[in-house]
Amino acid sequence: MPRLGRPGTRRGLLVAGAMAALLALTSCAAPQDSGDRTAQDAGIQLFQLPWNSIAGECETTLGPNGFSWVLTSPPNESIARDEWWASYQPVGYGLESRLGSREEFADMVARCDAAGVDVIADAVINHMTGQDAAGTGFAGTPYEHYAYRGLYAAADFHHCGLTTDDDILDYDSREQVQTCELVNLADLDTSSPRVRETIVAYLDDLLSLGVAGFRIDAAKHMAADDVAAIVGALPEGTRIISEVIRGAGEPVQPEEYTGLGEVFEFSYARDLAPQLESGVFADPELEGDRPLHVPADTAVVFVDNHDTERREADVTYRDGALYVIANALMLADDYGTPIVYSGYAFSDRDAGAPAGADGAVDQASCADATGPADAYDDGERTCVQSWPAIAGMLEFRAVAGDAPRLEGVDEGDAYGFEREGRGVVAVNVGAEEQTVEIPTSLPAGEYCDAITGGREPVTSDGCRGAVYTVEDGVARFELGPLVAAAIHADSRR
Numbered sequence: 181m182p183r184l185g186r187p188g189t190r191r192g193l194l195v196a197g198a199m200a201a202l203l204a205l206t207s208c209a210a211p212q213d214s215g216d217r218t219a220q221d222a223g224i225q226l227f228q229l230p231w232n233s234i235a236g237e238c239e240t241t242l243g244p245n246g247f248s249w250v251l252t253s254p255p256n257e258s259i260a261r262d263e264w265w266a267s268y269q270p271v272g273y274g275l276e277s278r279l280g281s282r283e284e285f286a287d288m289v290a291r292c293d294a295a296g297v298d299v300i301a302d303a304v305i306n307h308m309t310g311q312d313a314a315g316t317g318f319a320g321t322p323y324e325h326y327a328y329r330g331l332y333a334a335a336d337f338h339h340c341g342l343t344t345d346d347d348i349l350d351y352d353s354r355e356q357v358q359t360c361e362l363v364n365l366a367d368l369d370t371s372s373p374r375v376r377e378t379i380v381a382y383l384d385d386l387l388s389l390g391v392a393g394f395r396i397d398a399a400k401h402m403a404a405d406d407v408a409a410i411v412g413a414l415p416e417g418t419r420i421i422s423e424v425i426r427g428a429g430e431p432v433q434p435e436e437y438t439g440l441g442e443v444f445e446f447s448y449a450r451d452l453a454p455q456l457e458s459g460v461f462a463d464p465e466l467e468g469d470r471p472l473h474v475p476a477d478t479a480v481v482f483v484d485n486h487d488t489e490r491r492e493a494d495v496t497y498r499d500g501a502l503y504v505i506a507n508a509l510m511l512a513d514d515y516g517t518p519i520v521y522s523g524y525a526f527s528d529r530d531a532g533a534p535a536g537a538d539g540a541v542d543q544a545s546c547a548d549a550t551g552p553a554d555a556y557d558d559g560e561r562t563c564v565q566s567w568p569a570i571a572g573m574l575e576f577r578a579v580a581g582d583a584p585r586l587e588g589v590d591e592g593d594a595y596g597f598e599r600e601g602r603g604v605v606a607v608n609v610g611a612e613e614q615t616v617e618i619p620t621s622l623p624a625g626e627y628c629d630a631i632t633g634g635r636e637p638v639t640s641d642g643c644r645g646a647v648y649t650v651e652d653g654v655a656r657f658e659l660g661p662l663v664a665a666a667i668h669a670d671s672r673r
Contacts, residue, residue: 220581222511222574223249223300224565227486227523228264228533231255231280231288233543238288240547241566243295245635246574250292251395251519254302255285255386257317259309260539262532264486268397269309269365271317272328273382278318278541282389289390298392300419305379305410306398307365308332318539325366336375338367348401354431358403370406380413393419399443400424404436411440421480438478445473445516446488448481453494456506459593459609466585470515479516483507489521490529497525497562500552501662504569505607508631508664511573512597512605514585518577522546522564525556534559572630572637572666576603579668591616594659598622603668608659620655627655627667637671647673 224247226234234252242250257276259269267278275282289299309315314324326334340360343349348360361367368375383394399407399422411420420441424434434443455461469475483506484493495506510518524533534542549563556562564570580599588597593610596618604622608614628637632645648667649656657665 221517222247223519225251225519225521228253230541230543231284235288235291238292238295238297242297245571249298249300251300254304257319257321260318263530264532268304270304271323272321276319278539286389300393301386301391303394304397306401307367310364338369351430357432358401362401370402376410379410396422400432408440434474438474442478442480443474445479445481447473449483456609461590461595463588476515480519481516482519485521505664508573511577520564522562525558525560527558568634569631571635575635576630576666576668579603579670589618604655605666606657607664611661613660615658618655622650624651625672628671628673630666630671631664638673643673
């Protein structure tokens with residue numbers, strides 16, 4: 181599928197024209213503190229952001245805007261390289277990394293907790309480095325491909341013997357996927373009690389600093405029983421979100437890991453993107469679990485993440501207004517737990533975050549961000565967590581609570597649906613203005629838009645942004661090209 185919003189494409193030409201209007205609308209108001217109410221479940225991935233910067237974001241943006249948790253990049257020492265993927269090649273479990281020190285990590289966790297934001301740490305426990313030559317980690321720890329001081333020796337790794345170089349070649353082979361090496365990364369034998377104990381000790385150390393849980397990186401490449409043994413040794417209540425990329429027809433599927441906690445449901449974004457591209461929307465199954473998806477209470481859903489934005493994602497920060505629409509639909513949905521993604525711009529997909537001469541990643545703040553930019557310089561933070569449109573949708577989600585999603589309305593390139601009695605969202609992904617009328621049980625009246633108005637769209641003298649009307653049981657939205665709108669029970673003026 182062609183990427184969205186690129187020069188020379190129909191939608192690419194639309195994005196530039198729509199961006200100015202969207203920016204003017206999304207910058208109408210800075211994010212507001214609406215007391216203690218949060219979206220209850222929504223998270224944010226702050227990719228390759230230093231610990232001190234995350235602490236500041238928790239205090240100035242994440243807590244006030246209603247995020248309930250933040251996913252960090254891996255906190256342990258890794259190879260001393262600048263590429264983003266270097267963080268996914270551990271040399272040890274000491275908490276000295278390009279993103280900060282152990283003391284800074286602990287301070288971040290404490291400050292985020294005080295702001296009402298849980299910290300989920302990215303745990304790289306399937307493997308160590310992919311470097312054939314011996315080297316020294318960022319904090320000075322020496323290592324070899326199968327030798328890590330005080331941790332692991334050659335006997336602690338899989339040596340599958342199934343392929344010429346022990347790398348995975350066939351994803352239809354469970355044995356290769358779970359015992360061979362993923363792109364030369366030294367694959368830990370997680371069936372070994374000694375390896376498990378070592379991993380558990382690392383995770384327990386992070387828990388002692390106050391983290392709420394873990395993203396289990398590359399969980400698909402470990403047998404579910406091995407992951408169960410590791411997370412089963414952690415304290416009750418530890419949150420576990422496993423990365424298990426769904427592949428059609430493959431033997432290892434996300435459903436094997438749902439008994440351990442939540443999983444990232446990659447099919448969600450894969451299903452959403454074609455609808456945004458084509459303007460032809462279809463409701464999911466609204467009764468019971470959705471086919472080809474894990475159950476809602478075990479699903480973590482996303483538009484993109486640090487991996488997919490560099491590979492398969494059809495909607496990313498580069499798509500501006502369409503990216504706002506995609507995130508609005510996700511945050512308005514009643515399926516799964518949403519995680520918004522915030523990273524940095526890049527033209528080289530291997531490029532790491534901007535860093536100093538010592539390799540430490542530069543501090544950054546998103547407190548003043550007002551919405552998606554027309555263009556980004558390489559290394560510039562996208563600051564999605566600070567966009568008023570996102571803050572407004574977090575408020576929408578908080579108001580919607582557990583109200584079910586009702587059948588949607590698809591008119592031309594416009595689409596929308598109601599969260600029963602609590603709110604209505606509508607989007608137009610087309611090139612022309614579109615009107616869509618959505619049945620609703622909201623009371624008649626004028627409503628302030630949470631997309632253009634932000635977290636507190638209603639002011640003492642009217643609305644911060646656009647105004648939409650509910651009359652005779654119908655919410656009417658007149659939407660310009662590439663525009664999203666959302667009204668809810670608390671946005672009636």
